[in-house]
Amino acid sequence: MPNKTIYVPDADLQVFDQAQKVSGNNLSATIVQALRFFIKIGEGKGFEQVDVSEGESGFYRRKRFIGRELASAGVYDDAAERSTNFVVYETVHGRYAVLITEEKKIPLEQSIERELEKRIIERLAGEDKRSIQISKEEEVPDVRRLEVYDSIDMLAGRVPDDLYRALHEIKDSEFLDI
Numbered sequence: 742m743p744n745k746t747i748y749v750p751d752a753d754l755q756v757f758d759q760a761q762k763v764s765g766n767n768l769s770a771t772i773v774q775a776l777r778f779f780i781k782i783g784e785g786k787g788f789e790q791v792d793v794s795e796g797e798s799g800f801y802r803r804k805r806f807i808g809r810e811l812a813s814a815g816v817y818d819d820a821a822e823r824s825t826n827f828v829v830y831e832t833v834h835g836r837y838a839v840l841i842t843e844e845k846k847i848p849l850e851q852s853i854e855r856e857l858e859k860r861i862i863e864r865l866a867g868e869d870k871r872s873i874q875i876s877k878e879e880e881v882p883d884v885r886r887l888e889v890y891d892s893i894d895m896l897a898g899r900v901p902d903d904l905y906r907a908l909h910e911i912k913d914s915e916f917l918d919i
Contacts, residue, residue, distance in 0.1 A: 747772075778807055778833060788833055793840050797884040804887055807833040811911050814904040822846050827900050829908060837890045837908075839900060844883035 749757055757768065764771035787809040794801035808830040815826045828840040890896055893908050900908075 791830055791838075793885070793887055795885050795887045801885065806830075806838060808838060811837075812904055812907045814901050814907075816901055817846070827904055829896070829900065829904065832889070837893060837896060839888045839890070839896065841886045841888065842883060843885075 760771050761768045788807055789809065791806055791808045791810075793804050795804055796802055811829045811831050813826065813828040815824060817824050822845060824844055824846050826842045828842075830838045830840070832838055888899070890899075893905075893912055896905055896908065
């Protein structure tokens, strides 16, 4: 295995020591992984750190990865009064992450009534907002899922058809760094 020597200024030795502790003493693997991310981000193809949240009912976990947003689409189901949004990312490892957000949509009039009710109750309660409860009878929690696929073809039937076709067009297009 070839050796590479890296010269580190004394001022940066602390960074290397911390990285070695975090990496479980495999500093070479950590450096290689960092360089891969650096190359992908530096190639000018739009890769960056992506932060998303996953979960439901207000209980979410933060997920992070290096990727770039390719396309998004939304679908509204009138019968269920639900909106489903899809955002597709290409990851730095060539996989496809799909953030799916489902939420209940309420009519505009009802949302205005809820906001007015909330503001009136807050004003009446003054400093002690805990003493008055705001009704939440029709609130439906939103759901956020992150799904990862190895290829665009695996997205068939899992995302709207228009989004699937758009992803194929993006995949087959030429990237111009102009």
